[in-house]
Amino acid sequence: MRFGEPLDDQRFAALITPDNSIRTVITADVYGTGEADSMLGRALTGLPREQMCVVGAVGHDFYEGERDGPKGFPRFTDPALRGPDAYGDYLRMATERSLERCGVDAFDLLLLHNPDRVGYTSEVVWEGMAALREAGLTRLIGVAPGPANGFTLDLIDCLERFGGLIDWAMIILNPLEPWPGELCLGAAAAADVKVVTRVVDYGGLFFDDVLPGQELVQHDHRSFRPPGWIEAGRARMEAMRPIAERTGLTMLQLACQWNLAHEAVECVAPTQIQEAGPGPRPVEEKRAELAALPREIRLSGADLEEIRRAGDNTGCMALKGGSPEHAGEDRPDRWELNEHLHEVARRWRIEPGRDLTQAAA
Secondary structure, three states, X not given: XXXXXXXXXXXXXXXXXXXXXXXXXXXXXXXXXXXXXXXXXXXXXXOOHXXXXXXXXXXXXXXXOOOOHHHOOOEOOOOOOOOHHHHHHHHHHHHHHHHHHHOOOOEEEEEEEOOXXXXXXXXXXXXXXHHHHHOOOEEEEEEEOOOOOEOHHHHHHHHHHHOOXXXXXEEEOXXXXXXXXHHXXXXXXXXXXXXXXXXXXXXXXXXXXXXXXXXXXXXXXXXXXOOOHHHHHXXXXXXXXXXXXXXXXXXXXXXXXXXXXXXXXXXXXXXXXXXXXXXXXXXXXXXHHHHOOOOOOOOOHHHHHXXXXXHOOOOOOOOEEEEOOXXXXXXXXXXXXXXXXXXXXXHOOOOHHHHOOOOOO
């Protein structure tokens, strides 16, 4: 994703090596078309397996699929690649190849990475994922919507359909992006599915070294955010800063604790970025800040509500997945709301035209 400045291999490996302070590491097979797995494998070499938690993700077919520019590789469920009768074989192959690169015999958790509409709804897909657990290739299985924000009703529907099989779900959530991720949390709790939240740092802002006028390196993924996002985000953060100071938390720790205070949220995964230029903090310092996150929640109910009000982003973007704003043929990451998804919305008191649409400028 070209976040910030690249790190040399030795520095990167040190950053991702699990230790007593951070034991969980997360990879996805499509990142670097396997190179992220391989880098993690080198970092894990010689470490006791029982002292770490390794999370993997499969779903983008870079073995037989062709990359479509910035859209990336197709999902393995693309009908141009294979039919349902081959889903299970693909999932097993991709998982075994990823494990081989990581140098471990099994994942602790394996996520279905950025599924399309088929991935959310197909019994064959989830039977294939469950078969990986039964075969001992992973201890737990889960779903990771993305890469962009949205997929709200699709995830809720997936949890209703397959919650008996699914152990974890990954969503985007942080105090500057409570919407729409928070709409899924009740369904996760009802299905007894634990939630890991990513982008907790909101593009690095909560680490407090992304400042107005920040220059991003060429092709930095954050360049897709709208102009002025840094200035607007920092302005909203100022209303939260007194709470952080009063509770003895850094801004990143405040964001993590705000997430963890929500029902079902059990894990936070902020992005570790070495920002460009001479002034930003060393990324190792940011890792230490995350490792020092207090276990006890220091935020009161009133604090949580005040932070939510300050960071409210409802309607700030067009969402991916099932959307009332999409008409016509399905795309890999966006499709029309059918009657079934409307029924899901009614059960969870979500009004798509109000709760899942971009607000007028």
